[in-house]
Amino acid sequence: MSEHKYQKWIQKDNVVIDGIDISGEWNKMYEPREIMEYDITGLENVRDLDGGESMGWCYQCAQCIGVCPVDNVGSYGPRKIYRKLQTGMDLFTHDDLWMCTTCSNCLRVCPKEVDMMKIIPAVREQAVLNGNVPAELQDMLQNVAEYGNPMGDSARKRVKWLKKFDEPVRDLSKEDDPQPVDVLWYVSDYFSFHGRGNDAAKSMVRVFNRLNVDFGILGKEEKCDGDSQRLVGETGLFEELAEHNGAQFDKYDHNKLVVSDPHAFNAFKKFYPAVTGKDYNLQHYTQFLAEQIDDISKLMKRPFPKKVTFHDPCYLGRHNGEYDAPRILLNAIPGIEFSEMYRCKEQGYCCGGGGGGMWLDGLVADHTTERLSENRVKEAVEVGAEVLAVCCPYEVSRFEDAVKSTNNDGKLIVMDIIEIMDYCMGDDAEA
Amino acid sequence: MSNKPILVIGGGPAGLEATRGIADLGYNAILVDKSDVLGGNPISANYAALTPDMRSAEEAMAEMVDAITDNPLVDIRMNTTVVGSEGDAPNLKVTLQNESGEEVVDAGSVIVSTGFQHFDPGKETQMYGYYEHDDVITIVDAEKMLKDDNFVVPSSGKKPEQICFIQCVGSRDRQIGNQWCSKVCCGIASKQAIEIRDILPETRVFIFYIDMRMYGFWEDEIYWKAQEEKNVNYIRGIVTEITKRGDKLLVKGEDTTMGRPMEIPMDMVVLSVGMEPSEGTTQMADTFKLPLESHGFIGTTGGALNTVQTKVPGVFVAGAAAGPADLEDSISMGGAAVMKACAFLRKSELQPA
Numbered sequence: 154m155s156e157h158k159y160q161k162w163i164q165k166d167n168v169v170i171d172g173i174d175i176s177g178e179w180n181k182m183y184e185p186r187e188i189m190e191y192d193i194t195g196l197e198n199v200r201d202l203d204g205g206e207s208m209g210w211c212y213q214c215a216q217c218i219g220v221c222p223v224d225n226v227g228s229y230g231p232r233k234i235y236r237k238l239q240t241g242m243d244l245f246t247h248d249d250l251w252m253c254t255t256c257s258n259c260l261r262v263c264p265k266e267v268d269m270m271k272i273i274p275a276v277r278e279q280a281v282l283n284g285n286v287p288a289e290l291q292d293m294l295q296n297v298a299e300y301g302n303p304m305g306d307s308a309r310k311r312v313k314w315l316k317k318f319d320e321p322v323r324d325l326s327k328e329d330d331p332q333p334v335d336v337l338w339y340v341s342d343y344f345s346f347h348g349r350g351n352d353a354a355k356s357m358v359r360v361f362n363r364l365n366v367d368f369g370i371l372g373k374e375e376k377c378d379g380d381s382q383r384l385v386g387e388t389g390l391f392e393e394l395a396e397h398n399g400a401q402f403d404k405y406d407h408n409k410l411v412v413s414d415p416h417a418f419n420a421f422k423k424f425y426p427a428v429t430g431k432d433y434n435l436q437h438y439t440q441f442l443a444e445q446i447d448d449i450s451k452l453m454k455r456p457f458p459k460k461v462t463f464h465d466p467c468y469l470g471r472h473n474g475e476y477d478a479p480r481i482l483l484n485a486i487p488g489i490e491f492s493e494m495y496r497c498k499e500q501g502y503c504c505g506g507g508g509g510g511m512w513l514d515g516l517v518a519d520h521t522t523e524r525l526s527e528n529r530v531k532e533a534v535e536v537g538a539e540v541l542a543v544c545c546p547y548e549v550s551r552f553e554d555a556v557k558s559t560n561n562d563g564k565l566i567v568m569d570i571i572e573i574m575d576y577c578m579g580d581d582a583e584a
Numbered sequence: 585m586s587n588k589p590i591l592v593i594g595g596g597p598a599g600l601e602a603t604r605g606i607a608d609l610g611y612n613a614i615l616v617d618k619s620d621v622l623g624g625n626p627i628s629a630n631y632a633a634l635t636p637d638m639r640s641a642e643e644a645m646a647e648m649v650d651a652i653t654d655n656p657l658v659d660i661r662m663n664t665t666v667v668g669s670e671g672d673a674p675n676l677k678v679t680l681q682n683e684s685g686e687e688v689v690d691a692g693s694v695i696v697s698t699g700f701q702h703f704d705p706g707k708e709t710q711m712y713g714y715y716e717h718d719d720v721i722t723i724v725d726a727e728k729m730l731k732d733d734n735f736v737v738p739s740s741g742k743k744p745e746q747i748c749f750i751q752c753v754g755s756r757d758r759q760i761g762n763q764w765c766s767k768v769c770c771g772i773a774s775k776q777a778i779e780i781r782d783i784l785p786e787t788r789v790f791i792f793y794i795d796m797r798m799y800g801f802w803e804d805e806i807y808w809k810a811q812e813e814k815n816v817n818y819i820r821g822i823v824t825e826i827t828k829r830g831d832k833l834l835v836k837g838e839d840t841t842m843g844r845p846m847e848i849p850m851d852m853v854v855l856s857v858g859m860e861p862s863e864g865t866t867q868m869a870d871t872f873k874l875p876l877e878s879h880g881f882i883g884t885t886g887g888a889l890n891t892v893q894t895k896v897p898g899v900f901v902a903g904a905a906a907g908p909a910d911l912e913d914s915i916s917m918g919g920a921a922v923m924k925a926c927a928f929l930r931k932s933e934l935q936p937a
């Protein structure tokens with residue numbers, strides 16, 4: 154780049170001065186606005202990466218911006234990334250690199266198939282190698298590397314939720330001579346370590362037991378599935394986790410792998426085989442249960458007379474095409490009054506937790522007017538829901554925070570579908 | 585069958601295809617061309633590779649010329665112009681002129697395929713300075729440089745580090761009086777950008793455009809290829825003016841998708857000049873009393889359903905004489921004009937006036 158004195162320019166995405174919003178274009182006047190050179194090095198560097206090629210394909214139709222969940226609350230999106238790259242941005246060191254939640258809504262509509270799900274991890278991988286990682290994310294990555302979970306809790310605490318829990322659960326890691334199970338249930342981090350996740354995990358056990366499912370868990374041998382780590386560019390860590398978990402899946406004879414977490418589903422289905430050389434007979438729990446809906450309906454006798462809406466997890470829906478299973482379960486809930494949000498199924502809005510977003514709230518907040526989860530919670534309230542049903546372990550905590558921060562406490566509660574099913578299978582006396 | 589020949593005026597792609605078609609149907613053709621070589625603009629303007637299939641212009645035109653050479657039904661008159669016409673088809677008496685004098689020939693029908701001329705960038709309303717700056721060239725100049733395998737900055741003879749194309753020069757402009765899109769320039773600029781990136785992989789190539797008009801298969805075969813495989817940079821917003829800054833050209837305009845003004849140094853600027861009716865086209869309209877359409881090209885009847893019939897019975901038009909046309913248009917119109925001209929002769933034989 155030349156040494157021209159007007160070379161540097163600044164446009165802040167979010168600026169409020171004395172209560173006046175001068176975000177984006179409104180503050181460009183503080184520096185000369187001329188583009189003095191198209192330094193496309195940044196674009197070339199992205200395009201040259203394995204997986205980064207399609208960054209160069211954008212022809213600015215801007216359909217991505219119309220559906221980008223981040224652009225709803227800030228100014229960000231694939232089309233804009235392309236132009237910034239063409240006008241000198243170094244994405245490898247820019248905050249924009251960490252804004253993408255890999256929700257895949259842009260790819261759904263992109264006529265040129267610009268694939269941010271490949272581009273973003275490829276660029277992040279380089280950023281990780283160069284140590285340019287936001288601190289909050291770095292903490293998570295260290296925890297996963299050291300303890301096998303993002304919380305930084307010891308492996309033994311993964312089964313702490315089973316203490317004082319009367320239901321039978323086979324922890325295969327504790328069995329001397331583990332016999333085959335029909336279903337190997339991958340519990341996942343948030344169900345294992347997070348308080349509200351524990352509630353859902355317990356519901357899952359009760360539902361499984363009522364259905365006489367022959368199931369077991371990996372206990373302390375389970376580790377984080379690694380999908381979010383892969384998406385933030387920690388390819389090496391992902392491969393370690395895939396090898397570890399893959400070895401556990403091999404070790405315990407089972408017919409079917411059932412997962413609580415759509416991110417785990419995505420990893421096991423699409424990315425583990427390249428590491429472990431194996432394909433997995435895999436189902437998300439909603440798929441597993443939807444197949445048994447007739448038996449389940451007979452067991453769900455207790456009505457749940459609430460207005461319920463459902464948030465499609467990006468990694469179950471857009472990434473893996475499953476929209477029906479959760480709805481089959483919800484429609485079987487006795488007494489339910491179900492209504493969709495405006496942005497549902499293929500068009501579903503992202504909670505903000507994917508692609509590492511779960512651990513980037515601080516950075517993202519610097520560039521957005523509200524959290525994605527807040528935007529989503531408002532929509533749930535707008536359609537009149539009393540209950541926001543979810544089926545991704547990330548979401549209960551994300552949305553419960555958002556309910557509080559948007560002052561919707563008492564108006565909306567967040568429940569995993571399995572919790573609602575468990576409730577309906579329970580006795581009135583338990584209420 | 586009538587022995588009266590069909591007169592084809594202009595030996596570019598449309599005229600060559602028309603002549604071939606007439607002979608194939610067993611009619612006589614006289615092909616008149618004012619220059620000393622057949623092939624029209626692709627040859628006289630030194631095109632390198634044709635859009636969109638990148639075939640050598642010389643090779644493709646030679647193939648068309650071969651198809652009519654040494655055919656007893658075809659009478660080729662080079663260095664010849666049409667200077668007058670009397671009577672009505674199918675009993676036209678047309679005066680031809682060459683350096684040895686005038687000759688009156690009988691013609692049963694006429695196909696006018698006198699084509700277009702490239703817009704003269706001296707007439708543009710913007711300040712591009714084609715005649716002031718050595719390093720501002722047109723896509724026609726670029727074709728010649730590519731054909732000569734010598735694509736360099738004219739003033740220095742060096743390889744350019746950064747060049748740009750400016751689209752719509754002389755087209756889509758009310759002030760100039762050319763309110764039409766010339767159809768082919770987006771494709772040609774993109775095609776040249778591909779060629780430049782192939783021979784000069786270090787050169788950064790930009791195309792400043794208003795709308796990229798890459799209709800049909802040109803979209804992915806040229807536009808996508810240029811962007812995706814050859815890393816050509818497309819920037820929306822055409823340049824307003826060019827000024828000299830040191831040994832660089834500074835192009836000024838707005839980058840409209842960024843909403844910001846731009847002032848970018850370039851080693852070389854290529855103006856994507858459009859099409860205008862050629863001098864020959866205007867003259868033939870006058871000679872045969874052919875009404876022009878509103879843009880100044882030869883008018884046709886029947887709108888979209890008849891692209892070759894002029895308002896004068898027995899006189900047809902093919903190619904860019906009727907408006908901006910790419911090679912595919914020109915060849916198709918050449919064939920359509922032959923069909924109509926031969927049908928005109930057949931009908932006049934069956935029902936003599």
